[in-house]
Amino acid sequence: MVMARLSTSGEMLVMVQTAAVADEEKEPLIKEIVSALTKEDQIKVVSIYLQFNDEVSDAARPNAPLELIHGQKQLRMRLLGLDFDIGPLSFYQANSRTCELLYGRALEWLRPENEIAMLDVCCGVGTIGLCASRRCKKVVGIELVPEAVESAKANAALNKVDNTEWVVGRAEEVLPKLLQELDPELEVCAVVDPPRAGLHTTVLRALRSCSQLSRMVYVSCNPDSLVEDIIKLTLPSESDEDPFVPLRAVAVDMFPHTLHCEMILLLERSSKVTDPRPKAKAKANSEAAATPEGDTGGSGGGS
Secondary structure (H helix, E strand, O other): OEEEEEOOOOEEEEEEEEOOOOHHHHHHHHHHHHHHHHOOOOOEEEEEEEEEOOOOOOOOOOOOOEEEEEEOOOEEEEEOOEEEEEOOOOOOOOOHHHHHHHHHHHHHHHOOOOOEEEEEEOOOOOHHHHHHHOOOOEEEEEEOOHHHHHHHHHHHHHOOOOOEEEEEOOHHHHHHHHHHOOOOOOEEEEEEOOOOOOOOHHHHHHHHHOOOEEEEEEEEOOHHHHHHHHHHHHOOEOOEOOOEEEEEEEEEOOOOOOOOOEEEEEEEEHHHOOOOHHHHHHHHHHHHHHOOOOOOOOOOOOO
């Protein structure tokens, strides 16, 4: 497998994945890879990694050998006025052009404000959390991949952002305790951007039961798992009198020429949302009462 990441400035990071090779074959292989990827000036390859993977698929285990064989350690990306350094294993949206549109809309709907703390669940290298940090009191990011968390910390320092905290671990293990330790006077908003499988049940339960969490933006690359998770967040129950309510949604074409799309969905607590149905029903009844009996609203005219 060959994975290529292209920055907004036109520079490229490439990771080549092969099965493991004998020690005497490694140096010739590295030499051949570097030569092939750097001989064309038009392709600005500034970083090359080699990964050995003996699994039955290209999904390597976390401890699979990974080696920088040429150039710089990370690739720099520009997003919403900030710089981000990313490595070969760090999560970063595949389409950098539409990523700005995606995150811009997500933050517009989330409305992180001065006295609000924001949770960035499945934060990757901290992109959306850092973009929100200039607007809110504090950002707490949670991410499974240690390399990504180290990148998030480095990206915060790179952009001189000092109101962020980054936590390594599975969201289902970290989030419940983290929510319990929050200042009870602090209002919280959250953005979640999970993998295709969606959010763990424990995460959904923790988010729903945190009364300080007033609104949330769910970013999803899989509408099917999104629907399953939204049902769990919004379905009324006797034990929870204030479920979330979905208010706005939009699809973002992050993957041109494929059937896939990214989805953004805004949820707010039902207690903070005015139900439009009674007003709409009253308006419809009023209009019906104002219409004379037998008047269908059509223009006259005989046959």
